Amino acid sequence: MRPVYMISGGITKFVKAQPHKDFRLMVREAYDYALADLPGLTPETIDGSVCSYFSDHFTRQVMAGAMVQDYLGLNPKPSRRVEGGGATGGICFQSAWEAVASGRHEVCLAMGFETMSRVNTWKGNEFIALASDTNFDYPLGGFYTGYYAMMVRRHMHEFGTTVEQMAKVAVKNHGNALHNPFAQSPAMLTVDEVRSAPMVATPLTVLDCCTMSDGAAVAILASEEAASALGGTPVRITGIGSGSDAMRLADRPHSEVLILPHENPEDYEGLRFPGVHSFRGGRMAARSAYRMAGITDPGTDLDFVELHDAFTSSEIQTCEDLGLCRYGEGGSYIDSGASFLPNLNYGLKFSGSEQWRPVPVNPSGGLLACGHPIGATGLMQAVFAFWQLQGSLAKHLGNSMLQLPEPRRGLIHSHAGTGTTITVTIMERV
């Protein structure tokens, strides 16, 4: 396979509502950021683009991607839109990878956005719920938080996961975001505050859930030849994987666990998979990406993870899917502190277990604290991973609190509605 690199990236600050800018201008700002960050990069060097946004409903505009393309002055170059629910940004990044890896483009722009403030929050939830089966699921209440709540309730039943463990994910991610000026809702929280926040769908409180946002992000990918010609500090994309599952939770199989290289089928005797407790598509995506990147033990081989924490519960479930810990251990994993940044004080006591190597999860603050402008989110993760691997976080964030010392390899993970589509991408310092 032809090697592919990320060579630049840009994001806007994610905010609750940005009425002064339409989606075209928001992408323009992220794009200008990326161009400014790599002086050799000009619009002429870009061969084409892939555009990512979730829904025609939020944009009130079909083919919004064509309008971004013309606003950036990229006509008559190739462009297309990709969509995969909440995983749209991850799909976009991987499509741009394919465009370069296939030899079609030397330099490809991945660009994404969402403007979710153009309707009220509950209408926005309705739009999102239209991405569940409109005959059999949506009419029951039309509410994704409810679906995730049922999933984690079963996770609690199978594995003993607690709401306090979930709350710690919120404490961690909002705490990390205190040092990320692009984040929408940085905060120093306590487990009590998370649990005493308004209940949305038992057991998930409003602080267990990410918020809707306006925002944009871009990532620029290039072939090895183009990357060396354009200079800067490229980061190599060494693994991509993607997986899917039935649209409806109710239809998913209760079968055998897909095994990662460092696991044994005996670890999971009696466990029915994925049921409604786990994300089979996430496991599948991880397995493919690890194979391509040559990762045999993710807990050892990865230095950080930016994963799709639309809910605190999904971070716990996803750490298991990715093999950072075994299925059923996600609660103890967060208790151990292994996924926290070692240099920050979260006001929490960790269990002291040293079963797992420390691998910071969502050092950026994740979706919980950065916000979740759907089409931009997966690309925002790519930009943070890129800066993290470049060692350039201090330059972009104005502080180095989230910068890991010498990170070698990171993982980004993008996820759609209850796991219907999930992408995993591995990025490595060159």
Added chain:
Amino acid sequence: MRPVYMISGGITKFVKAQPHKDFRLMVREAYDYALADLPGLTPETIDGSVCSYFSDHFTRQVMAGAMVQDYLGLNPKPSRRVEGGGATGGICFQSAWEAVASGRHEVCLAMGFETMSRVNTWKGNEFIALASDTNFDYPLGGFYTGYYAMMVRRHMHEFGTTVEQMAKVAVKNHGNALHNPFAQSPAMLTVDEVRSAPMVATPLTVLDCCTMSDGAAVAILASEEAASALGGTPVRITGIGSGSDAMRLADRPHSEVLILPHENPEDYEGLRFPGVHSFRGGRMAARSAYRMAGITDPGTDLDFVELHDAFTSSEIQTCEDLGLCRYGEGGSYIDSGASFLPNLNYGLKFSGSEQWRPVPVNPSGGLLACGHPIGATGLMQAVFAFWQLQGSLAKHLGNSMLQLPEPRRGLIHSHAGTGTTITVTIMERV
């Protein structure tokens, strides 16, 4: 670049309304057709899919692609949706090409559908018009036929194109479809009938326009290794290209013509391009695809073309964009009969000009006569081109009237709203 082949395809009959089947079942039927046509091909051999449909509005379902994926039993394999307006099917085919060419998949399923009958025709037109600028264009009448009508009016002004020449396109394509049992509206028409049909937007009558449809199509692409392992009669994809233009007609430049290898800039002195008379994105797409396929003179190097004739006028404009004739010659080109099937009688007299080599355009009947279930259309073209190049049309259509003798190389062309996104793909007999 790693060679990529199309190894099988399937379509449903395109019809005005198919209320007995939802989009999942329609795709299933096309998929079963493709599986049955290549015995070595089983679901296990498929590595992933790309799904193509135009609009969440028509489906009344967001993430409909995830529901097709699970209905086909393809979980937990990778899947994603691509969208590019009317060019969605062409984008899907090229995305599947990228998935294979990049080395990510050995066998990739491209699947597309649209169910347009779930709203009335004028609401359907409104959904389509939401793919024009909703601030500056849609409020004027929300009507794509009007936009195309303005384009051809300018084409007539610049080049002397006549409404009778446009009508001949309808006569040709509906006549070809008489021999295509998958087509929605085969008919023996006359120029007078086309002109005396109800006026939609001057100068376009209802017979100058394609209709809305329910339908599905799939194309299966594979690497060389997989193609030879699976047997059958693969067809090689030798060129892909894509282009874009400003969303709004009003915003397009009036500049210089993009030149194809067999043309000279002097051919077009004084012509401002694309203005609103031509599709710059189509010219860009053709130029890239020709370069990849090594085509230097499309009129000589191509044996047939399946192009996006959503309107009779766009076929004339597109023959120019593709370089089958020069800009301004599209009307004389149809008059010459070069784009008609030589073995059929259309009840027309041709001009007798032998300026152009005969290259049948839309032997399938095109969108005008096959129908236009948006997400399926570009894949339907691929299936017809595949069968044409295999020499298997008699088997699939039950007659050999549309089968060319020994076609060596064909072109398929997919197109979105007034040319915002256009794809061109070259397919060759092995």
Added chain:
Amino acid sequence: MDPRAKLPESEEGTVLFNTDPIVIKDHYEIDYRHSYAQDSPFFAGLARGKLMGSHCQGCGRRYATPRGHCMECGSATTWCELPHEGRVHTYTTCYYGSESFLKETPYTLILVEFTGVDTLFLSRLVGAAPEEVSIGLKVRARFLRNCKFKVTDVYFVSA
């Protein structure tokens, strides 16, 4: 041609929420003629007080929600009647929901397991306080008499 032509003035104005930037109230609506297509017998079943599932003719799997083809082996399915009694596989009580459903909050969602059926059934549980619900709770289907041809024509109560 009339160079003095004027469009009539109308007093249907536009609601503005802001002037800098200009934010307008913009309404859109759609009427679908939505077909349940191959799943229609399920909805017809609700009107007769029956829960209709799918039975795979290839591998024998039973689906608690209709599915014309089996997800596992790809075979066509036939219709089968489901039991009216099952157990709660998981649950939640929603205090918020989509705009259309806000007026119905709080409501409790359950995934129902049926003996001998391989997948679950999503429905609402009625008549139980949030803290009374638990995994394993036995539940029984009830049907609306005035059928609306929606999946909500059936709901569950504790058995």
Added chain:
Amino acid sequence: MDPRAKLPESEEGTVLFNTDPIVIKDHYEIDYRHSYAQDSPFFAGLARGKLMGSHCQGCGRRYATPRGHCMECGSATTWCELPHEGRVHTYTTCYYGSESFLKETPYTLILVEFTGVDTLFLSRLVGAAPEEVSIGLKVRARFLRNCKFKVTDVYFVSA
């Protein structure tokens, strides 16, 4: 828990268009708080009887419809006022349209050229029969007095 709990019956039913398959009438609607964002001054201009275009500060191109950044050189643009007189670049009369606009048919659309402006302006032509319109026809802008903050607040008549 109440095993005899019953949802109240309601007489709001569902319109069926067919029973085999079951085809229901299904309504959906949305209220947007739509922002014109950086293009707001154009709509404010309409209320003052002005046509506001964009002028590129990099390459000097003028756009007849606002655009915050130049499509050719990428520079930011400033606002400029457009002339009220122009010529028809192309036209059509629509006898059908989207559902929302069917009641307005037939209507004539024109793309207007302005001297010294590099792009066109889409609008409606009023007061001309379909056969009276031609390319090159001189036209003049008119504005609604009761502004609706829509692009249709301006229209054209023959000059």
